[in-house]
Amino acid sequence: MEDPLLIVERLKTHFPTRYGTVRAVDDVDFEVYKGETFGLIGESGCGKSMTALSIMRLIPTPGNIVAGKILFKGNNLLKISEEEMRSIRGEEMSMIFQDPMTSLNPVFNIGYQVDEPLIFHKKMGKKSIVERTLEMLGKVGIPSASSRRGNYPHQFSGGMRQRAMIAMALNCDPDLLIADEPTTALDVTIQAQILELIKGLKEEFGLSVLLITHNMGVIAEMCDRVAVMYAGKIVEVAETKELFEKPLHPYTRGLMMCLPKVNQWQDRLYSIDGTVPNLVDAPAGCYFSNRCKQANKQCLTEKPPLCGEENNHLVACFEQMKK
Numbered sequence: 001m002e003d004p005l006l007i008v009e010r011l012k013t014h015f016p017t018r019y020g021t022v023r024a025v026d027d028v029d030f031e032v033y034k035g036e037t038f039g040l041i042g043e044s045g046c047g048k049s050m051t052a053l054s055i056m057r058l059i060p061t062p063g064n065i066v067a068g069k070i071l072f073k074g075n076n077l078l079k080i081s082e083e084e085m086r087s088i089r090g091e092e093m094s095m096i097f098q099d100p101m102t103s104l105n106p107v108f109n110i111g112y113q114v115d116e117p118l119i120f121h122k123k124m125g126k127k128s129i130v131e132r133t134l135e136m137l138g139k140v141g142i143p144s145a146s147s148r149r150g151n152y153p154h155q156f157s158g159g160m161r162q163r164a165m166i167a168m169a170l171n172c173d174p175d176l177l178i179a180d181e182p183t184t185a186l187d188v189t190i191q192a193q194i195l196e197l198i199k200g201l202k203e204e205f206g207l208s209v210l211l212i213t214h215n216m217g218v219i220a221e222m223c224d225r226v227a228v229m230y231a232g233k234i235v236e237v238a239e240t241k242e243l244f245e246k247p248l249h250p251y252t253r254g255l256m257m258c259l260p261k262v263n264q265w266q267d268r269l270y271s272i273d274g275t276v277p278n279l280v281d282a283p284a285g286c287y288f289s290n291r292c293k294q295a296n297k298q299c300l301t302e303k304p305p306l307c308g309e310e311n312n313h314l315v316a317c318f319e320q321m322k323k
Contacts, residue, residue, distance in 0.1 A: 011051065013051075020281065028233065035207075041228055057089070091117065103165060113164070250319075307321070
């Protein structure tokens, strides 16, 4: 297999608070290969979005990346200047955010905002920029693009705003697209359209996609490989089919059991007992140990490493290591 486009190694992103340090991203490792869609899944607050913002070096204050490497095309993004990072951000890697209404600037029209990456990164004349933007707006399914490029975000529906965000993200033809919950604020039918759009554009542009979601159905539909995240840590990594057929980590199995089954009557949906640990005062051992029915003394005192070899299926669980 060729070298990965993106390698995240032992990434740690912390937030100091009056109560202590929140370990939002805690020793995270994964790779994204050229042309693949890699999924990052977990419940709200587990660190998925903060991982994406760390890769883009857009951590909000007072957060800091305190350790690790982010290798993109072999270059460590944590070692380059902010000016160099700005030249990469938007041109070589782009990001779609959760809520396009808050991501788009309400005082600039859609055309100008989709033009902006070209204005910043490309030496193109105004006419060429407008032509490129109209082409991209057409590709993402915005009808009558020439007349609608002058509209403002509030004049677009949620789905149309997300399409405009995708056009803006892809206007400079990046190698990596980070999609952070791109369908969260949309209704179900529009969600399906946006996912199909991303899938089609991935093939057309030869993109690699890092897709962040809490929806197992989206993972099954879109991703080649997937990492499961819990309390700031990666607990399992596998090919998507392998993960659904043979989930190994107790948390992953719990997520699968929470899914409603269409062909089976259930008096009530399954839920995982307990609560997520306080990341200011994190447990000494496995972060899932307080909710795991298989936990033993080792789980309470030691952190399990992410390891495994069969079918590139990795898991952080002492019980699985014994098998």
